[in-house]
Amino acid sequence: MTESAPLLLARGVTKAFAGVTVLRDVDLDLHKGEIHALLGENGAGKSTFAKIVAGVHRPTRGKLSLNGRQVDISSPLVAQKLGVTLIHQEPISFPDLSVAENLVLGQGEQGWFSRVPWAEMTREARRQMDQLGVSIDVTKPMRGLSIADQQMVEIGRALASGSRLIIMDEPTAPLTPKEVDTLFGIVRRLRGEGRTIIFISHRLEEVRALCDRVTIFRDGSKVATDAIENLDDAEIIRLMIGRPLKEYMHKHNASIGEVALEVEGLTLPGRFQDVSFQVRRGEIVGLGGLVGAGRTDVACAIFGIQPAESGSLKVNGKTVDIRQPDDAIALGLAFVPEDRAVSGIFRTLSVEQNITAAIPGRIAPRGFIRRAIEKLLAADSVRKLRIRLASVNQPIGELSGGNQQKAILARWLLAEPGILILDEPTRGIDIGVKAEFYDIIGELAEQGRAILLISSELPELLALCDRILVMAEGRLTAEIPRAEATQEKVMQAAVPRQQAGIAA
């Protein structure tokens, strides 16, 4: 790590939204050529700090200097000119334009009516992707790319505009382990070139593997900055949540009952083939595999979002026909989707409305909404899941990512489902809440509910599940009982057949 003058100097940075202070007097120095992690609970202010540096938000108070010169980063455009790029968790490029267009967009200094030099643009874009060492067809539209590839394009864009500070807000959350490795390789190379990277993640092991120094936020204040070697996990957690973490991931002891959900030969051509399994009452069944293995598609088929073409579904022993989510809900199913921004939240509507969205019958017993009941239910959920917010009337889009996730979870817990399908439910949730969340899942199973847990986090599957199913390329490849489950076994079944030979 170089010990030259710091690249970024933040002094007394404070941010308040409508009178609510969410970031308090943050002082932070970033060196050239370091990877600096931001850690903290959900709502601690990590994203807010990142957005201030990237010109998305303006600080209420405080100063920023870049390279020893005080700067006023008043917009993302100014940030880009100063060499600061924020890579959002959900890539926000132009989905219908090609990769090349996205890469080169807004960089040239052409006049409005000058011809677009397509050939040149494509060549330039290809060169940039080669530099990153990834193979992406730059003439394809962004929409068709995997999230990992979209991230690569964003990184490419940051490099093309000569960014010296690149901020990545939870970049690894939606990636497969292999994609994470690729990303880490690139990030390390960027560090080698003397660039500075801010890396936000809830996964301590990633931070340990990648970062030089960490800064820990709690309740909007910076509580510590130190080299990663000087802090052990327990210390980091204590700094993050202000108390030691309680023991978690212990196995509950629910009694396993009759079959609640039975899937038989479910097929949707191109997505998944011949998927059959059972989930019993009181049982937690894990569904592992790599991102893109078809797990989400199976869940969507069961829940009626995109029904399967053939195969049958039985709920509590009866064959059912689920054509749309409404039918599934009536049968006591609930589904917490993976992509909360697209299929979870109503961004501009109140937290309260978001939480009660799936239980219209309960908040409006005679057709008219009873505000008192709704308030009570929402406030209850907020307390139980410790959702951090200013008011339940606040638009949910103003909550931090992890707190939005908790609100969506609350929505489905209120529906009191007999069968609960969870798709990557702990993505973006902090360590403390994760522990509580595992407790909740255990409790739900003890109450006799059947739970299907889709997760890419192996430790989570191994610790929580009675049985683990594994999918690869649209097929079930393994069913591993708890006693025999190991990381290796799950991974082995998750790797697609063709690649297995090469990888070994």
Place this chain on the structure above:
Amino acid sequence: MQEVTPARPLWHVILVRPETMTFVLLIAAVVVASQLSPYFLDISYILRSFTLSAEFAIVALVLTMVIIAGEIDLSPAANMALSACLFAWAQASGIPMPVAIGIGLLAGLAMGALNAFMVIALQLPSIIVTIGTLTLFRGLAQIIAGDKSIRVPDWFIGIDKILVFGIPMPVVIFVLAAFVLGLILAGTIFGRQIYQVGTNEVAARYAGIRTRRIKLVLFLLMGLVAAVAGMMTASRLGSVRYDLGLGGELQMVLMAMLGGTYIFGGRGTILGTFLAAWLLVVVSTGMTVANLLPAIQLTVLGVLLIVAIIATNFIYSRTQR
């Protein structure tokens, strides 16, 4: 750990409500207009002026709900003309009056169903669909009525002359409709789900909301209400021509926009459109009593619309930063 932070201040909440700007403009318009002319404060004059656009205002209430749900319908004015023409033509060719009215209403419903089919089943963008049907309905009206006007029976004429406690009937209907629709939109699950569908249709589906059914109901309601409005216009004018309500769709959209409805869905209120309808009448009567040229009047309306939209968007985005 401090979990509870103070809620945002009340003035803030009020300021970002979509109809606040409309209300402010309405007050300003009343003050200015009463300065321009002493006749202006004659309530019965304003009420009478209102009857001229009451039919559009009634349809604009439903249009508000359609826009909040994330769709748009530009065909209702043409729908008014076609259903009124069918009704007038039916009764003129000897069909008993109640049946003729029934034909008009059914025609309105059918037109709503056609829009709904193309938007929901064929998944076409509603703006394109309804520009198409707007032309189609107007064309059919012209085929049926030619360029003659069809008279309606004397007893059917003059809905605007009927007074309830001194208030013209169309105004009474508008107020009642606003009350009922406002209650539905703000107080029922159906209303709530309209906002949810308009905010994020995918998330609404995942939450078990029947998004297609909601849109179907809205388009059908739109067709039915447009037919009613068409017949109210026929009663007020005493005869029906194919160009009945020509250009009305723009006035309706104007009312919804002035009322703070967000064109991309998810935001807006019935109260806003209600106030905006009055605002438009106050401004245009104000300008008439002040002897402004019609051309200038149109310009003023345009400026008003732009000011309202910029102001609401500005306030809204300021609170987001």
